[in-house]
Amino acid sequence: MSYRTFYAVAVIVCLVVGGLLLGLGSGMALQAQRAPATVVATGRAVAAAEAFLATLDQAKRAKAHIDLNAKTRTVWSNLPTGVAMQVGATERNGLKLGDMTPVQEKAALALVASTLSADGFRKAMAIVDADQFLETRSAPTRSATTRTRFGRAEYYVAILGKPSAVDPWMIQFGGHHLAINVTLAARQNVLAPTHTGTQPATYTVDGKTIRPLGTENDKAFALINALSAEQQKQAILGFEVRNLVLGPGNDGKTIQPEGIRAAGFTTAQRAMLVDLVREWVGILGDEAAAAKMNEIQANLPDTYFAWAGSTTNGKGAYFRIQGPTVLIEYAPQGAADANTDHIHTIYRDPTNDYADKVTRQ
Numbered sequence: 540m541s542y543r544t545f546y547a548v549a550v551i552v553c554l555v556v557g558g559l560l561l562g563l564g565s566g567m568a569l570q571a572q573r574a575p576a577t578v579v580a581t582g583r584a585v586a587a588a589e590a591f592l593a594t595l596d597q598a599k600r601a602k603a604h605i606d607l608n609a610k611t612r613t614v615w616s617n618l619p620t621g622v623a624m625q626v627g628a629t630e631r632n633g634l635k636l637g638d639m640t641p642v643q644e645k646a647a648l649a650l651v652a653s654t655l656s657a658d659g660f661r662k663a664m665a666i667v668d669a670d671q672f673l674e675t676r677s678a679p680t681r682s683a684t685t686r687t688r689f690g691r692a693e694y695y696v697a698i699l700g701k702p703s704a705v706d707p708w709m710i711q712f713g714g715h716h717l718a719i720n721v722t723l724a725a726r727q728n729v730l731a732p733t734h735t736g737t738q739p740a741t742y743t744v745d746g747k748t749i750r751p752l753g754t755e756n757d758k759a760f761a762l763i764n765a766l767s768a769e770q771q772k773q774a775i776l777g778f779e780v781r782n783l784v785l786g787p788g789n790d791g792k793t794i795q796p797e798g799i800r801a802a803g804f805t806t807a808q809r810a811m812l813v814d815l816v817r818e819w820v821g822i823l824g825d826e827a828a829a830a831k832m833n834e835i836q837a838n839l840p841d842t843y844f845a846w847a848g849s850t851t852n853g854k855g856a857y858f859r860i861q862g863p864t865v866l867i868e869y870a871p872q873g874a875a876d877a878n879t880d881h882i883h884t885i886y887r888d889p890t891n892d893y894a895d896k897v898t899r900q
Contacts, residue, residue, distance in 0.1 A: 587653040588702035591646040607700030619715035621686030625788025633697025659822030665751035722894035728827035731888035760852035773799035780857040798845025819886040
């Protein structure tokens with residue numbers, strides 16, 4: 540079954556199960572149709588969470604469902620199993636796919652899919668598949684004593700807090716190069732902070748070439764090359780950047796904007812910048828992503844685009860997009876011009892990571 544087909548089936552299952560769990564009669568169903576789209580989306584996620592938990596025994600449920608607090612929500616990383624995270628934790632929250640039965644895994648991924656767009660779920664699973672490729676490639680030469688592990692089995696699903704259509708709770712899905720953090724707070728579904736990455740950056744499945752973050756790369760190079768020579772002078776930093784500045788373990792930190800301000804962009808250049816930002820924001824479900832994109836576009840004149848590295852597509856380059864309510868970084872790993880096969884990215888909202896606007900009220 541393809542991920543797109545799985546996503547469609549998962550949404551249908553969430554809707555059906557949601558109706559059973561919540562006891563939706565015809566009158567309540569009509570009311571739901573009139574409810575704000577994000578409220579309906581949260582209801583789907585609640586149903587999917589309850590359906591997943593119902594497949595687990597007590598021991599597995601205790602791992603998959605934990606408290607939501609200022610400490611537990613920060614336990615996520617881009618690092619593989621066996622490596623201590625940036626926040627000091629040695630294990631991710633939740634239950635890993637490798638410890639689930641096929642029925643449990645299907646329900647877990649349906650939960651993840653319930654909060655993401657079809658393209659967002661596809662991207663997340665392409666990152667997982669890349670890591671399985673890495674595990675297959677590295678396992679034969681790995682020392683028997685190393686604790687480091689890659690692959691699909693090492694991705695964890697966690698529910699933080701009580702699934703609710705009103706009160707804040709959280710879904711985490713993560714492993715090497717992936718940390719999806721979705722906070723659901725009534726009318727708000729917030730993706731920030733979320734890490735996406737990939738290694739390898741390109742692989743082949745059944746003769747088809749897969750580039751989990753290829754569109755982000757191509758759109759960014761198209762934008763930098765759409766700038767005039769004078770604009771490029773403003774955008775391009777005078778130093779090399781080899782990793783994320785505000786990656787995992789850097790919650791609450793800020794940096795000064797650098798690069799060129801979008802207020803000086805042409806209409807076409809602004810459209811290209813918005814389209815690039817959507818590659819991250821659009822991981823989230825369509826309704827919540829549309830609301831977030833409207834917010835970002837309203838602040839577009841005060842949004843900065845910075846670049847470090849070659850402007851030739853196919854070579855490594857770091858870039859950053861930074862506005863009042865968005866921060867995105869894309870960072871190839873390793874020395875310049877030899878770093879295109881290992882990518883880290885981060886998406887944050889400096890005003891609303893973990894839906895803090897709601898949870899602090």
